[in-house]
Amino acid sequence: MGNVNIVINDIKLNVPDTMTILEAAKEANIKIPTLCHLNLHDLKAVNKVASCRVCMVEVEGRRNLAPACATQIYEGMVIHTNTPRSVRGRRTSVELLLSDHPADCLVCEKNRQCDLQKIAADLGIRGELKYKGEMSTYEKDSSSHSIYRNLDKCILCRRCETMCNEVQTCGILSAMDRGFETVVSPAFGLPMVDTACTFCGQCVAVCPTAALTEINKVGEVWKAINDKEKYVVVQTAPAVRVALGEEFDMEPGTIVTGKMAAALRKLGFDKVFDTDFAADLTIMEEASEFAHRLQHNGTLPILTSCCPGWVKFFEHQFPDLLDIPSSCMSPHEMFGVIVKTYYAEKFNIKPEDIVVVSVMPCLAKKYEAARPELSHDELQNVDYVITTRELAAMIKEAGIDFEKLQDDDFDHPLGESTGASVIFGTTGGVIEAALRTAYEWLTGTTLENVDFVQLRGFEGIREATVKVNDMDVKIAVAHGLGNARKLLEAIRDGKAQYHAIEIMACPGGCIGGGGQPYHHGNVEILKKRVAAIYSEDKGKKIRKSHENPEIIKLYEEFLGKPYGEKAHHLLHTHYIARKKI
Amino acid sequence: MKKVCTNKLTDEKFKALDEFIDKLSYKDGALITVLHKAQEIFGYLPVEVQLHVAQKLDMPAAKVNGVVTFYSYFSETPKGEHVISVCLGTACFVRGAENIIKEFEKRLSIKPGQTTADGKFSIDALRCVGACGLAPVVMVDGKVYGRVKVEDVDAILKNYI
Numbered sequence: 001m002g003n004v005n006i007v008i009n010d011i012k013l014n015v016p017d018t019m020t021i022l023e024a025a026k027e028a029n030i031k032i033p034t035l036c037h038l039n040l041h042d043l044k045a046v047n048k049v050a051s052c053r054v055c056m057v058e059v060e061g062r063r064n065l066a067p068a069c070a071t072q073i074y075e076g077m078v079i080h081t082n083t084p085r086s087v088r089g090r091r092t093s094v095e096l097l098l099s100d101h102p103a104d105c106l107v108c109e110k111n112r113q114c115d116l117q118k119i120a121a122d123l124g125i126r127g128e129l130k131y132k133g134e135m136s137t138y139e140k141d142s143s144s145h146s147i148y149r150n151l152d153k154c155i156l157c158r159r160c161e162t163m164c165n166e167v168q169t170c171g172i173l174s175a176m177d178r179g180f181e182t183v184v185s186p187a188f189g190l191p192m193v194d195t196a197c198t199f200c201g202q203c204v205a206v207c208p209t210a211a212l213t214e215i216n217k218v219g220e221v222w223k224a225i226n227d228k229e230k231y232v233v234v235q236t237a238p239a240v241r242v243a244l245g246e247e248f249d250m251e252p253g254t255i256v257t258g259k260m261a262a263a264l265r266k267l268g269f270d271k272v273f274d275t276d277f278a279a280d281l282t283i284m285e286e287a288s289e290f291a292h293r294l295q296h297n298g299t300l301p302i303l304t305s306c307c308p309g310w311v312k313f314f315e316h317q318f319p320d321l322l323d324i325p326s327s328c329m330s331p332h333e334m335f336g337v338i339v340k341t342y343y344a345e346k347f348n349i350k351p352e353d354i355v356v357v358s359v360m361p362c363l364a365k366k367y368e369a370a371r372p373e374l375s376h377d378e379l380q381n382v383d384y385v386i387t388t389r390e391l392a393a394m395i396k397e398a399g400i401d402f403e404k405l406q407d408d409d410f411d412h413p414l415g416e417s418t419g420a421s422v423i424f425g426t427t428g429g430v431i432e433a434a435l436r437t438a439y440e441w442l443t444g445t446t447l448e449n450v451d452f453v454q455l456r457g458f459e460g461i462r463e464a465t466v467k468v469n470d471m472d473v474k475i476a477v478a479h480g481l482g483n484a485r486k487l488l489e490a491i492r493d494g495k496a497q498y499h500a501i502e503i504m505a506c507p508g509g510c511i512g513g514g515g516q517p518y519h520h521g522n523v524e525i526l527k528k529r530v531a532a533i534y535s536e537d538k539g540k541k542i543r544k545s546h547e548n549p550e551i552i553k554l555y556e557e558f559l560g561k562p563y564g565e566k567a568h569h570l571l572h573t574h575y576i577a578r579k580k581i
Numbered sequence: 582m583k584k585v586c587t588n589k590l591t592d593e594k595f596k597a598l599d600e601f602i603d604k605l606s607y608k609d610g611a612l613i614t615v616l617h618k619a620q621e622i623f624g625y626l627p628v629e630v631q632l633h634v635a636q637k638l639d640m641p642a643a644k645v646n647g648v649v650t651f652y653s654y655f656s657e658t659p660k661g662e663h664v665i666s667v668c669l670g671t672a673c674f675v676r677g678a679e680n681i682i683k684e685f686e687k688r689l690s691i692k693p694g695q696t697t698a699d700g701k702f703s704i705d706a707l708r709c710v711g712a713c714g715l716a717p718v719v720m721v722d723g724k725v726y727g728r729v730k731v732e733d734v735d736a737i738l739k740n741y742i
C-alpha cells in the first residue's frame with residue numbers, strides 16, 4: 001500500500017493506491033454520476049456490483065470504458081471523465097436501463113425522489129427513447145403490511161441485497177435466476193409475509209427507484225379523518241420531528257416539532273398527541289422491570305423491546321432467547337392502549353369510535369400494529385401507521401404551506417414529554433433515558449448530570465459501565481441488525497456479560513428508519529438528525545421520564561404502580577418463536 | 582405402506598447428504614459442491630433439500646435458491662419418466678428446432694425445464710449434441726430422432742404413452 005500519481009481531467013493527484021477512480025475523482029472535486037454504487041462509510045455498507053455502468057470514464061491505453069466505481073487506480077493512470085465518448089457511454093447505459101423500465105414517472109411513488117429519473121435528466125435524455133425492448137413484468141408483492149415490491153421498476157443495482165445481507169444479516173433478498181429473467185427476491189419467490197423479513201425497511205431506504213416502497217396508508221387515514229363518527233387521534237414518534245422538514249427542503253437537522261403539531265391540527269385530526277409521552281411511560285415500565293430483575297436475580301441482560309424490527313429479528317433468529325428481552329410494548333402501542341382505555345374513560349368516548357394513527361419513521365411499525373396480541377378488548381391498539389414521508393405527502397396534498405406555519409403545541413393530557421423521551425429517536429437514547437430513571441430509583445439520590453455521553457455516538461456496538469450504588473452496571477448499545485447479531489451470539493456463547501442492552505434495527509436508530517425522508521446515501525444527514533435530537537433533549541425543562549407530571553397523574557388516576565398488575569396487563573406483551581427462512 | 586417406504590428412502594438420502602457435508606473440511610464456498618452432491622442423491626433440488634442445505638451450511642435460503650436458479654445445471658423439479666431433449670445448437674436452430682420445441686411445449690403444456698403433472702415427460706433444451714448432420718435432432722431418454730419435422734412430434738410422443 002502506498003500512494004500513486006494519477007491524472008484526472010488534467011489535474012495531477014497523489015493519492016492512496018487503494019482508491020477507486022470514483023474516490024480519487026472526489027478528491028479533485030470532479031463529479032462522476034453513479035447509480036448502483038452505494039457507500040455508507042460509517043455503516044460499513046458498500047455496494048459495488050458495478051451493474052449499472054452509469055459511471056463510465058475513459059482511461060488512456062484501455063480500449064473500453066471503465067466503471068469508475070469499481071476500477072482501482074494505478075501509478076501513471078490517465079483518466080478523462082467528460083470526453084464525448086464517456087458521456088455517450090453513460091447515456092447509453094441509462095438509455096438501456098430505461099428500455100426495460102416503465103415510463104410512468106408522473107404517477108410514480110418515487111416521482112422526484114428517484115435516482116434513475118434524476119440521472120436521466122442530468123444526462124439530458126429527453127424526448128423519444130432510443131431503445132425499445134421487451135419489458136419484464138412481475139407480480140406485485142403487497143403481501144406484508146410494510147413493504148410493497150414492484151419489480152417492474154427494479155434496475156438490479158442490488159443495493160437492497162447488500163443492505164439486507166451485509167448490514168442487517170437477514171438474508172431475505174437475493175438475486176435469482178439469470179439473464180433477462182434475473183430478479184431480486186426472497187427464496188423460492190416467496191411473498192415477503194412468508195419470510196423472516198424484519199420489515200426494518202433498510203432495503204426500501206436505499207432502493208434508487210420505486211421497486212421497493214412502503215405499503216401506503218394515506219388513503220385510509222384521510223377516510224378516517226373525514227368520517228364524522230370517528231374520533232381520530234394522531235401521535236408522532238421522536239424521530240419524525242427532526243426529519244420531516246427535509247421533505248420541505250429545509251436543512252437536515254431542522255427541528256420542526258411546533259410546525260408539525262400545527263400541520264397535524266390543520267389536517268383535521270381530532271387530537272394531536274405525542275408518542276414521546278408514551279416513551280416516558282415505556283421508561284417507567286422498562287426501568288421498573290430492569291430494577292426488578294436486578295434486585296430479584298431475574299434474567300439478565302435485559303434487552304430493550306421498543307423496536308419492532310429488532311423484535312421480529314430475535315423471534316426468527318434467536319427463538320431460544322425469548323426470555324431476555326423486556327416485555328414492554330413499544331411506545332406507540334402503549335400509547336394506543338392508553339387512549340382506548342384511560343383517555344376514552346376519562347372523556348367518555350366509546351373506544352370503538354377511536355382511531356389511533358401513528359406517524360413513525362419506521363416500516364416495521366406498520367407490521368407491528370397488525371400483530372394480533374397487540375390489542376385490547378378486541379380492538380387493535382393502533383389502527384394505522386404512516387411514515388414521515390406519508391405525513392409529508394398529506395401535508396402537501398392539503399396545500400399547507402409548511403414553512404410558514406406558526407408553531408403550535410400538542411394536546412393534553414398525553415402530549416407532555418421529557419428530554420428522556422426525545423432521545424428514544426436515536427441509537428443509545430432508550431438506554432440513556434432508562435438509566436436516568438433507574439439510577440435515581442436504585443440509588444434514591446438525584447442524578448445531577450443526566451448526559452450519559454459514553455452511550456452516544458455512531459459506532460456499531462458501544463459499551464459503558466455505570467456505577468449504581470456500589471455496583472458496576474454494564475451496558476451495551478447496538479444499532480443495525482448485523483451488530484445486534486454479534487452481541488446476541490456473544491451472549492448466547494457466554495462470551496459477553498451485560499446487565500442491559502439497547503438494540504435498534506436501523507443504522508443510527510429511528511432517525512435512520514425505513515420511513516424517513518430518503519437520505520440518498522448521505523450519512524451526514526443521519527448525523528445531523530442525531531444532533532437535532534440531543535439539542536431538543538437539552539432544551540427540555542424536564543429531562544427524566546419519571547418527572548413527567550402527566551405520567552405521574554396517569555399512574556395515580558389509572559394504572560396504579562409501575563410494573564404493577566394493571567400496567568402488566570395493558571402495557572406488556574410476549575414473544576413468539578418463528579421460522580428462520 | 583408405500584408412503585412409509587418413500588419416507589424411509591428420503592431419510593436415507595438426507596443422511597447421505599449430511600455425511601457428505603460433515604466430511605467437508607471447509608464450509609465456506611462449499612455451496613456449489615454440496616448442491617451437486619444433493620442433486621446427484623435426490624435427482625433434483627426440491628425446496629426441502631435447499632432449505633436443508635441452507636441450514637447445514639448456515640446461510641440464508643435466498644442465497645442457496647439464488648445459486649440453484651442461476652445455474653441451468655441445477656433443477657428444482659424432478660425429471661419426468663421420459664426426458665425429451667431438443668437440440669437448439671446453431672445447425673438445429675436454423676433448420677427449425679425452435680418450432681419443434683414449441684410443438685412439444687404445446688402438446689405437453691410445459692416449458693423447457695418443467696415436468697408434466699403426471700410425471701411422464703419433461704423437456705430440456707440442449708446446446709449442440711454433435712449430430713449436426715441429422716439436424717434438427719431430438720433425443721428421448723438417449724434415443725436419437727434425426728431430421729425431425731413438426732408433424733413427427735405426435736408420433737414420437739406416441740412411442741412413450
Ligand code: SF4
Nearest residue numbers: 164197198200201203
Ligand atoms: S425489510 Fe430489512 S430484513 Fe426485510 S428484506 Fe428489507 S432489509 Fe431485509
Ligand code: SF4
Nearest residue numbers: 154155157158160207
Ligand atoms: S429492488 Fe431496488 S435496490 Fe433492489 S436491486 Fe432492484 S432497484 Fe436495486
Ligand code: FES
Nearest residue numbers: 035050052053069
Ligand atoms: S455506479 Fe458504477 S457501475 Fe453503477
